[in-house]
Amino acid sequence: MGSLSAANAKFCLDFFKELRKVKINENIFFSPLSISAALSMVQLGARGNTAEEMEKVSFFPFPGNSGGAPSQFQELLVALGKAGATCSLSIANRLFGEETFQFLQVELEAVDFINAAEESRGKMNSWVEKQTGGKIKDLFPPGSIDSTTVLALVNAIHFKGVxxxxxxxxxxxxxxxxxxxxxxxxxxxxxxxxxxxxxxxxxxxxxxxxxxxxxxxxxxxxxxxxxxxxxxxxxxxxxxxxxxxxxxLPRFRMKESYELTAVLKALGMRDAFILEQADFSGISTEPGLFLSRVIHKSFVEINEEGTEAAAATGMIVFASSxxxxxxxxxxxxxxxxxxxxxxxxxxxxxxxxxx
The missing domain is CATH 2.30.39.10 (Alpha-1-antitrypsin, domain 1)
Known part of the structure; x- marks a missing residue:
């Protein structure tokens, strides 16, 4: 998992240095692993220049829709699950897709974005809240999901350690x-x-x-x-x-929420957000797929007992010394x-x- 950890660390620093430009003298907290995992799900379906830009941002090549990255993420999930009795650590991915849309061999949970967008949003938010021990609520805010949504890719991570x-x-x-x-x-x-x-x-x-x-x-x-x-x-x-x-060490508690679209664009991932240029033909043969929003929420609390931290990342795909x-x-x-x-x-x- 060396290449994955190196890619994750490089992305972490690039992302932090871009974020600090707009968060001057403010608290910052995020999960680079959560964002990278969500990016990897989208990147597997990217092709052409869209895929090349995402590879440069994530520092990890994803050849077509297979290769080393998915297996390395899976190995990491297994390793993280062995934190032990005194530490709990979980990370989970979920794809929610419009039930009437034609996807290419994508394992997902079917939802009805067209006729029940708010109900679907509530279902996804409930899944995130459960996966993060109740610390991340309303990842997808009102208005973020509508009838033009065809796919939402979500990652959630939760850690509690003594x-x-x-x-x-x-x-x-x-x-x-x-x-x-x-x-x-x-x-x-x-x-x-x-x-x-x-x-x-x-x-x-x-x-x-x-x-x-x-x-x-x-x-x-x-x-x-x-x-x-x-x-x-x-x-x-x-x-x-x-x-x-x-x-x-001071006790502290942070809750942060970020819209990542501008940050990812600044890092070089541009085509994915442009309707006319995005190429996600590895997800579906239907034309007009593009990323609409990328949302990240995080929580951390440190006290005398230990540390609890959680984060979730959601990516919304629209059609059209x-x-x-x-x-x-x-x-x-x-x-x-x-x-x-x-x-x-x-x-x-x-x-x-x-x-």
Whole structure:
């Protein structure tokens, strides 16, 4: 699954750097894996220049309607399902298709978009809510589904993990305090701390700017410096060594909602959204299929017990080096991500500016 994790990480960083252009000094949280999985379902049916653009954005080639990507996603789904008793992690895909439309060997759940668009929207939203433990509601907002909708591709991911070691006796207004025993070296002007969940197959990594001067939080320099190669090195658990330190982490809770069409277009995926240019002949021989909207919703909450995170992505197809600290205090904005260590896939990525 190396090629999948690399593609996922590269897409994650490209997507984040595009999103930060419009979300200046704001919280950001999304699931690159959820978006990539939803993209992969659409990409399997893309042809011609539409497919080429999607491959450049996703960093993963999908030859025709078969190849390595679907099997790698399936292997990942199996691996993620082995999180253990102390961590629950699930990811699911579902295609909802208009019952009267002619699709090419696509496994989907038939719905009646033509005569019962609102009922179909409610059914899809209920599926997402169930798959995300009730954390993602109304993924498809009112008006997003109508009689011209022929296909909706949905991915949902839900994670709930208990931190490996934590102090539980503190006041409600105090930050979360961890006595942890894993640390990575300091990288130039920022610190990186991996916080493993019980079972240690999943970890949250916190990237904290070390030096703050004037009005700068250091995030701009950190975000500009991140590359795929650096992130792979920084989050490689083989570089971790044991050391007990005290970690102060604020409790925080985020709910984010994004319309991804503009971001994906900016990354280079344009034809898929243009009626006259989109080529989804791998989905159906019927002409005029194009992507109308791409929606992503996410949720994360971190407290003394652990972490709960969820995200869902819906795609609607229409027809026509410094000292090593002994105390790690996250009292200013930081980046964080949740990673599946065995497969090296980034499940969630975010920026915390205001807990």
């Amino acid at each position: 931190h490996g070691k934590s102090a539980r006796n503190f006041k409600q207004d105090d930050p979360v305090v961890f006595i942890a025993c894993f640390i990575l070296p300091v990288f130039f002007f920022w610190l990186l701390f991996p916080l493993p969940y019980n079972g240690e197959e999943l970890s949250m990594f916190i990237l904290l700017p070390e030096n703050i001067c004037d009005e700068s939080t250091g995030l701009e320099q950190l975000e500009s410096a991140i590359t795929y190669e650096k992130l792979a090195e920084w989050t490689n658990m083989e570089n971790v060594y044991l050391q007990e330190i005290t970690v102060y 410094f000292h090593i600290p002994y105390e790690f205090r996250t009292d200013h904005p930081f980046l964080f991500l949740i990673k599946h260590n065995p497969s090296k896939n980034i499940l969630f990525f975010g920026r915390c500016c205001s807990p």
